[in-house]
Amino acid sequence: MSDESALLREPWSNFGRQREAGKFGIWVFLASETLFFGALMLTYTVCRVEHPEAFAVAGRETNIWYGTINTAVLLTSSLTMAIAAQAAEESAPLRRLVLACLMLTAMLGLAFIVIKGFEYKEDIDKQLVPGAGFALSQPGAQLFYGFYWLVTGVHAIHLSIGIALVSRLFWVLLRRQLPAKDNPEIEVTALYWHLVDIVWIFLYPLIYLPGRAS
């Protein structure tokens, strides 16, 4: 198989083993990412248990439309990323579908960042940055927004890395520097992308939904 020999890397002597090792490696990394974001969410949960009312007030101040639309954008990017990864594994040559889906994924990721930028602008205008002149009087509300800025910022960094990885993949496949079919880089990049989506799936109810019913 010429495709496989083009993709085979040191130190592996066999392409099947290389794929398994790559997949195992990225899952171990994703497990460590789960713990990283898990620790941040644990901090949020402890603060929320101690300041339930302040968190409801603070949550109500977030813009639910930006949050919900961005969640839909990211879920859609996971759809296109999944199709790119699955199409690369099919027996039929689906290079164009892989390329189109990778491009859509990167563009949806960029759309998320742009929408988030508008949201940040609105938050700053509403004086929702913790510190002097903070808009809400409850002390717990500053804890909520401390978490908000930290975790959405870290998530945006993760997403930006994902956009760079997907764009690079698109470029090397477009220029035929690497074959698309059975390329383990697509699978590994897709797994990372989906984790960034999952982190946001959990951030959505923590940030945007508190205090809506009261």
Add this chain to the structure above:
Amino acid sequence: MSRPGESGGIVRRLWARNLLIWAALLALLVLSLLAAYVPMGRMTTASGIIIAGVKSTLVVLLFMELASAKPLIRIAAISGLVFVIAMFALTFADVLARI
């Protein structure tokens, strides 16, 4: 090389399968949005987290293909979750005892 008709069938199957998962994810997103406005006390908060759990399970099992992955991969994937559960359980054993 496969014929164009055959690859057309594969493409349709790929889209059909994944669009179904995507539609379920969006439906769950709308459900969690609506549930957040229903005053059910603690259940309102819980509904958001539970729906997020269902959504991420769909992504992990179907988009990330953990449902068909080998045991070694599953162990690596589940290890993160196990340690997060331990971290939450040990922390709340302390925090909830102080309230």
